[in-house]
Amino acid sequence: MSGLQRGSVAVAGAAESDLGLVAQHTSAVDLMAQGTLRALDDAGLKLSDVDGIFAAATQSRLAPMALAEYLRIKPRYFDGTIIGGSSFMTHVAHAQAAIEHGLCEIAVIAYGSTQRSVTRAAASPREYNYYESPYRPILPISAYAMAAARHMHEYGTTREQLAEVAVAARQWALMNPKAWEKEPLTVEQVLKARMVSYPFTVRDCCLVVDGGGAIILTSAARAKTLKKKPVYVLGVGDSLSHLTISNMPDLTVTAAADSGRKAFDMARLGPADMDMVSLYDAFTITPILFLEDLGFCPKGEGGRFVSGGTIAPGGKLPVNTSGGGLSYCHPGMYGLLVMIEAIRQVRGECGQRQVPGCDVALAHGNGGVLSSQCTVIFGSGATL
């Protein structure tokens, strides 16, 4: 993003909260606090070191205040920008700006959700919209389903190709002890699962589970003095294109093209330089769209690109090595966890699923109904 300095800030700590199905009566703020404390421990920092709070949660509309009250932090700087699942990538950009300007030094970016415990309807109540609600879309699923239908119509993408995305995610998830899903999945099982919004069966859709976490961002200079090897922010970019699916100009082209270009420009890198990518997979169509719009394959080729195990373990491009929102964890606004996996890959902490020699990783967030797109590129010290 123009105005921000490549590598001026780094991730010093990253951690998930409890994931999956959390203890009865746990709140979203409990999970934000738990993630924050674990991420601080990961960084070797104390709660009293935190002077910047960035938080968003659908169950806590005033999330920065909720977290500040809970942990009794008096932040010098705070931001509760909420643009859906990509909110936390944008928090990285905003925290970087704040840190560069000395408005804070140790920033926590936190999220929590108990949508499996309380139901999705309770965790993310839908706003009434006269121009959409009477038709009873299952949102956000039906919006993405229409994007998939349009992609299939224009480019010949098939339901089998969509299913390959879910199958690859499941293969990665089987190597992640924290993943929700524990059993293998086949293309046929995806196609034969319960239809939700054509062409999506329930296996084309992300999980509905509890979860959250936090990352700690600080200046590059401070990060070098801390416990873990810094993971530098090489590039960030974000872009808004619409709110409702009725107002998305072209359902096959997302604003990831814009956010990606900004992030790549700032990082002075391109798609071919990425050792792994973490793409917000709310639905099987989304990694296909983002692979195209971020420049990993030409527009319209995403379905063919993901076929034959290209993004699965052992494939040409490691995508969503955690198992993604489809098989690892999707608490509703999954972007924070998208970044945590990319950060861990750059640190070399991913065990069985570790991408060898991973120095640069891209984390791409998506919010609303393909509405907000935010890209962050992380790099090891070797990339500075």
Added chain:
Amino acid sequence: MDNVSEQSPLGTYIEHLNAGQLAYQVTQDGKPVFYPRVAAPETGGPLEWRVSTGLGTVYSTTVVHYRNEPPLNLALIDMDEGFRLMSRVEDIDPMAVEIGMRVRFRTHPGDDKQPPYPVFAPAEQAS
């Protein structure tokens, strides 16, 4: 009350629907605008109301499956005048609704909780 508009954009739109018309707005240079707004996007300029011919083309479609209910069509319709809206294509099997299909508007009357709203049927079958 001089400082309050007489009618909201949605109020005008619903009034047209009650008269069996699908209304939309145009900017001063003739660009279609939908959903109805208090002013033109991009310029903030004035908007004028128009009535659509009611003919459009399916831009995308899905079939929504609620448990214990018949499948329900959901579609985005590109109107011939150049604006798009979400709607539903009725009178045919929801899975038979195809991208590129020509459709014609009619008013769904709504009910005591829901004001009327536009729905569509295949153009050749509409009365």
